[in-house]
Amino acid sequence: MALTDLTLDECWAYRPELTVPVDLDGFWARTLTADQPGQATYEPVDTGLTQIRTFAVTIAGFAGEPVHGWLHLPAQADQPLPCVVEYLGYGRGRGRPHEKLFWAAAGFAHLIMDTRGQGWSAASGSTPDPHPYPAGTVPGFLTRGITDPDDFYYRRVITDAVRFAQAAREHPAVDGDRVAVTGISQGGGLALAVAALCPDVAAVMPDVPFLSDFRRGVQVAGRAPYTEIVEYLKLHRNRGSQVFHTLSYFDAAVLAPRATAPALFSIAMMDQICPPSTCFAAYHRYGGEKELRIYEFNDHEGGEADHQVEQLAWLRRTFAAESPR
Template sequence: MPSADLTLAECRAYRPELPLPDGFDAFWSDTLDERAPGGAPDRRPRFDEVDSGLVQVRAYDVSVPGHDGRPVRGWLRMPAGATGPLGCVVEFLGYGRGRGLAHEQLMWACAGYAHLVMDTRGQGWSSATGDTPDTDPGSAGSVPGFLTRGVESPATHYYRRVFTDAVRCVRAMREHPEVDPARIVVTGVSQGGGIALAVAGLVPGLAGVMPDVPFLCNIPRAARIAATPPYTEIAAYLRLHRDRVEPVFHTLSYFDGAHHATRATAPALFSIAMADDICPPSTCFTAYNRYAGPKDVRVYEFNGHEGGAEHHRAEQLAWVRALFAGLPADRTDRA
């Protein structure tokens, strides 16, 4: 299947009107200013070193106070014997994935960077287990999955909690004594890419952002053209709740990467796959075309949701190395 959506030329020119919901910035400002229950200050992040069996990489079991002060788990991996403040990559995970085990995902630490992988609350049933429950599951009327969990209001929606968790993980790494707070990049594949875009719009001063085949972009279009999960959760919900189309998309607009992209200023390296039937390329290009900071994109014309896979990891390694070295970015789109 050479294309799952619009042609590449059409995607590059695609700039649909997506009205920003009223109070978007105030909603997120208020959300991120919230403290733990009862007004008590949030607890400090914890980084407990574990014996992973690795010699060249140090591994730490991480717990960060996330939304409502509740702990969010993760793994921090750092090169053994490294000196001086390190550049840091904060990674968010794809739909259904959890943080996995301490000895996994070693690329960034082997490249000489601190690497935090955030567990996604309530997820971790697929190829990597998770350790962060979602203790506020939302409405009983949601369908299986996460897109409609708490969809009655932006205040109760699942991704409000997840995006807050992600912002607080970045803040925790900025305060880590071995990390250079000016050299933090956020990244993720699919759902992780959507979370990274949100963080790029919510956290000023990031060094960079790498959204990889990002989910949660131009959600109204995705819900109408994607034939495979997770976007199909929205259609399944609206088949049951026929009178809720407008309020559902209003709630989801607060979590749309296409809106968060307009607030982002950090340099960005996107990847988009033209045969992607999970995150349709026009939805990813919606966020890319609206992204307010310097940006590059790598387009994988004949790939599906796997995108560039390890070929794209090589692009990211080179991009982050140049970024942290202060070198000019390669601004040439590659298709």
């Protein structure tokens, strides 16, 4: 495997001038205030585990539609905990309740959001996306409603993600001043968007973030999902300007300057799915204090378990350094 994008020195220098819609803030204000968040529900789940309590979560997302998830809590916790809200990678749903236990095992509350339309198993409580989308899309999610920001699939997903961060802050088992958002790939892009749109988030950990610098991703990514947009524009040759205008409202690199929480990024220099230059675009434009871990010889898997260790140490330092509000 070789470099498929810019060198590390070139990535450090890569600072694109991205198009920012004039109504970006108004668009998201209108989107996020269109519906008042409904009451979240938490139903205990018997997983057979003794050291972690798990709850099946339902939170009102976009248009008040139910979005599922899991909440994990250390069994012996007797006071409000810092919380990690996790968003998932492309094509992944919340899965089985025992699959992701790292953060709860480390003493955090851990809230996982199912991604609407992407869950793989009805048995695991998949969240549907009931909205129709125009004919002519290509397989996947990136081109659903892509000709109009109001109809675009990720308008709904990002709204869901904001609602999960807000719900975490309101849960009685959570210290609302210490809520972090994180995710790998698609989840990393969603975490950046939430940090930009939800100023009460206290920390953000975007891991090889997708949904960043769309135009460059479309130009250089060797593997899906960015290639879905290429396939769409092969069919609809006259829609390029329209498509990239829509994407600019959801681009994590466009939204990043609005985020101010401390951030820990990771980037993999041989990433064929989320080219490193696109992740650097989001990193360079990020509005808050930030750190970066670079995995020079890794593809889209990035730092995996090694990076989890980095995240845990960084988050403990970050939350310990914060003074009470």
